[in-house]
């Protein structure tokens with residue numbers, strides 16, 4: 001891991017207006033860094049502000065205070081030019097929680113992927129090369145050529161989430177934000193997707209900002225984590241250490257709430273994935 005962060009958030013703040021009352025402070029003084037090829041988890045219960053942080057990063061929400069930069073370039077002001085939008089998209093892609101609503105039902109899977117490849121392709125790339133690349137990307141997420149002609153409704157939840165990951169990869173991003181990306185899936189399918197994400201990270205040197213309320217999942221995939229409660233970061237550190245020895249009462253409470261007999265943190269160096 002080099003020491004130059006890709007993403008740097010400093011004192012990030014988000015207020016939402018609330019009719020007749022003082023604004024809701026969804027994110028309050030949040031700071032973190034994301035380094036190349038690492039997986040940083042943002043953990044917290046529903047409403048703690050995780051998604052709002054991610055939405056500010058990708059420009060889906062304005063920033064009320066503080067800064068968020070990618071390679072030192074501010075994302076606080078938003079972008080207007082198409083070329084800047086494309087650059088932002090190449091830097092950071094977003095995979096949403098719900099694989100059922102995040103894909104356009106009328107678009108074939110092949111088109112979902114090839115349209116994103118095309119958007120970020122070099123001008124010299126031919127349509128045939130773009131098609132081939134789209135096939136390769138689908139293959140890399142475990143979906144063979146027969147999926148190219150299919151529609152989202154013909155796929156399972158896990159397969160759809162593979163498509164959503166493939167669509168993100170088509171932009172060749174440096175960072176993928178995974179926002180509760182396995183939360184809607186059965187536990188066995190979750191494990192397959194987490195393994196896939198680990199394989200992709202090993203092969204492609206991509207970084208993940210992995211948003212989740214589920215410490216068992218975070219334990220499997222992330223190197224470091226920050227814990228959010230009511231908009232603030234209350235705990236942070238290496239995932240295995242923090243889960244073994246949570247510093248903050250809130251992290252201890254989250255940790256204690258993880259279901260399953262004999263649940264214990266797994267050291268990353270003992271993980272096979």
Ligand SMILES: Nc1ncnc2c1ncn2[C@@H]1O[C@H](COP(=O)(O)OP(=O)(O)OP(=O)(O)O)[C@@H](O)[C@H]1O
Pocket residue numbers: 016017024025026044045046047048049050051052053
């Ligand atoms: N557009 C909005 N307008 C007003 N309040 C909002 C808006 N979006 C989020 N909030 C509020 O901001 C707070 C943080 O929400 P956020 O969705 O970021 O939390 P979260 O930790 O991601 O939870 P979840 O996993 O349920 O999405 C909540 O109190 C939420 O109600």
